[in-house]
Amino acid sequence: xxxxxxxxxxxxxxxxxxxxxxxxxxxxxxxxxxxxxxxxxxxxxxxxxxxxxxxxxxxxxxxxxxxxxxxxxxxxxxxxxxxxxxxxxxxxxxxxxxxxxxxxxxxxxxxxxxxxxxxxxxxxxxxxxxxxxxxxxxxxxxxxxxxxxxxxxxxxxxxxxxxxxxxxxxxxxxxxxxxxxxxxxxxxxxxxxxxxxxxxxxxxxxxxxxxxxxxxxxxxxxxxxxxxxxxxxxxxxxxxxxxxxxxxxxxxxxxxxxxxxx
Amino acid sequence: xxxxxxxxxxxxxxxxxxxxxxxxxxxxxxxxxxxxxxxxxxxxxxxxxxxxxxxxxxxxxxxxxxxxxxxxxxxxxxxxxxxxxxxxxxxxxxxxxxxxxxxxxxxxxxxxxxxxxxxxxxxxxxxxxxxxxxxxxxxxxxxxxxxxxxxxxxxxxxxxxxxxxxxxxxxxxxxxxxxxxxxxxxxxxxxxxxxxxxxxxxxxxxxxxxxxxxxxxxxxxxxxxxxxxxxxxxxxxxxxxxxxxxxxxxxxxxxx
Numbered sequence: 001x002x003x004x005x006x007x008x009x010x011x012x013x014x015x016x017x018x019x020x021x022x023x024x025x026x027x028x029x030x031x032x033x034x035x036x037x038x039x040x041x042x043x044x045x046x047x048x049x050x051x052x053x054x055x056x057x058x059x060x061x062x063x064x065x066x067x068x069x070x071x072x073x074x075x076x077x078x079x080x081x082x083x084x085x086x087x088x089x090x091x092x093x094x095x096x097x098x099x100x101x102x103x104x105x106x107x108x109x110x111x112x113x114x115x116x117x118x119x120x121x122x123x124x125x126x127x128x129x130x131x132x133x134x135x136x137x138x139x140x141x142x143x144x145x146x147x148x149x150x151x152x153x154x155x156x157x158x159x160x161x162x163x164x165x166x167x168x169x170x171x172x173x174x175x176x177x178x179x180x181x182x183x184x185x186x187x188x189x190x191x192x193x194x195x196x197x198x199x200x201x202x203x204x205x206x207x208x209x210x211x212x213x214x215x216x217x218x219x220x221x222x223x224x225x226x227x228x229x230x231x232x233x234x235x236x237x238x239x240x241x242x243x244x245x246x247x248x249x250x251x252x253x254x255x256x257x258x259x260x261x262x
Numbered sequence: 263x264x265x266x267x268x269x270x271x272x273x274x275x276x277x278x279x280x281x282x283x284x285x286x287x288x289x290x291x292x293x294x295x296x297x298x299x300x301x302x303x304x305x306x307x308x309x310x311x312x313x314x315x316x317x318x319x320x321x322x323x324x325x326x327x328x329x330x331x332x333x334x335x336x337x338x339x340x341x342x343x344x345x346x347x348x349x350x351x352x353x354x355x356x357x358x359x360x361x362x363x364x365x366x367x368x369x370x371x372x373x374x375x376x377x378x379x380x381x382x383x384x385x386x387x388x389x390x391x392x393x394x395x396x397x398x399x400x401x402x403x404x405x406x407x408x409x410x411x412x413x414x415x416x417x418x419x420x421x422x423x424x425x426x427x428x429x430x431x432x433x434x435x436x437x438x439x440x441x442x443x444x445x446x447x448x449x450x451x452x453x454x455x456x457x458x459x460x461x462x463x464x465x466x467x468x469x470x471x472x473x474x475x476x477x478x479x480x481x482x483x484x485x486x487x488x489x490x491x492x493x494x495x496x497x498x499x500x501x502x503x504x505x506x507x508x509x510x511x512x513x514x515x516x517x518x
Contacts, residue, residue: 002347008377012363015374019365019404086364091420094325094355095378096347253329253343256288258322262360 001104005097009105013079017113026074027117031067032124038063038187039129057217060131062186064121065213068144069206070177071117072151073158075110076103077173080159084167089261099249103159103242107152114148136213139222146209146230153237154180160245163252166260185210205233278303278352278428278460284323284333286316286484293319294330295484299462301428306454306461308471308492310504311481312512317464320481321432324462325355338427351380354421354459357432358414364406368392368416371405372423379424391419395449410437418446422453429454431463435470447473468504478504482515 017023042056049055080102083089092102118133125131133140154176161169183190183197184206190198201207208230215223252258279301286294294316301307311317322328324335326342326349335342340349363371369388376384392398397415400408408416414437421429429450435443447470454461465471471478472492480488480495488495488511492504499507 002380004380005378008374011377012366012374015366015370016363082363082365087361088363090322090327090357090360091355091362091375093327094350094353095375096350096380097378098347250329253327256286256319256322256328258327259318262357 001098001101005101006105006108009097009102010109013106013109016082027071027113028120031117031120034063034067035060035121035124036128039125043129056129057131058214059187060125060129061133061136061213061217062210064118064125064133065143065147066181066186067117067121068114069147069151069180071114072110072148073155073177074173075113076106076152076155077158079106079109081162081170081173084162084261087262090258093258099246103156136216139216142227143209143212146205146234149234150206150237153234153241156245157241160248163257164248180204180206189214205230205237208233276303277301278338279324279462280336281324282334284320284330286319286323286328286330292484294323297486299479301460301462303427304454304458304460305477306475308475308478309462309464309481310471310478310508312515315481315515316484317481318432321430321464325353325430352427353430354424354426355430356417356421356434358434358436360417362405362413362416366405368403368405369401372420375420376423381424387423391423394422394453395419396445411439411442414438415442415446425457426459428460428462433464433466435465435467450474468508471504480507480511482511487511
């Protein structure tokens, strides 16, 4: 693995972000809108329902940390899709850059996008609703780490789907996040989900991360068991995503699908 | 014809490219049926054939972008696909149909490729490569704002940035006007002679093949049907130049 090639992958992603204003929507505009939406909803619930004063921090913290997963996933996913949109994939495949180097480079650049989005979310949440993510304390670090790794794993798996099924499968790159949002208990414990979905929700590492977040917001210590389960699951998701994508890339090369993107 | 020799040439130590018995079937179509190719250092080879002969599939297998069903590819001693990264450090590839990353300026895109190829001084390498093909004025243009001919030129520059041992070009001058195409040919000849790079090129322009190559491999129906110097192949088929050979092979391929 060449760190220099990884740095160049990051540079390539930086150029794209700089020259594509619509990409800033992902890291600035949508986070802003999400905070306004969920913060307002929390404020309304708190005003109208007795005993729901704590709704706003739960909703805002939930959407803020969900953005970590979302940004990590789309950074990897759209980093790759950029090569298909500009029909540059064959150029990349005929350079010495390996699959691992490419993914590591896009994931690492994704960290910058996560930071930027989090800054937007934090400023907006504090300015509009007086919520400070810092109130969660250092517990936010392991929770964020789980969500980042899950985002990478899902993003890498989505690349595999696009390699296998073509650009029509791009919808999963964004849609997959909403499946996770619904099933991971971002705003509510999983026992509020329909019973049939709860077993699935409980095995998701992101569910453990959001459980841990709610526990901390309730003023209790960070639950080590949730963090351990979440971290283990996140690593499994990452490995499964990479294994799946490697398998799909092999099929892509075997069946000559590169011509679809050239 | 030297069809049988091709496989044995593949055994030559020091060849920059050795492909042995490549076969590829897509669904039920036999696109490539046992092709063996060897290219020596500094050698300039044309890979010719009518549409559907298997040229692009063969090139993509040589570059590791498509996996052959059977057969092996070795580039400067590095076997594909296991040592793909090492092999690709020695190869430059450009195709007339291939765009560039469209949100980058020309110098930025070339800098990215130079970095991926491991070029030490990216800026100097990019400037020198642009100068070689007399397109330094395109340096600050966005790749998306280039004409198709300019894009092709920049693609060729990209392929030569890292002084590869093997330059693989798929119809590089197809979208260029005669004046620019001529400059490109001169640039390529100069590049190959000054760096010692080998050239493997596909083209439908037989005059270009005559100028650029010293050996020609004709493909038809996924097989090598002739492998020799342009003059020897023309004489073998009873023509004055490669144009007649090409037309005859294309006609035969259509009828089989």
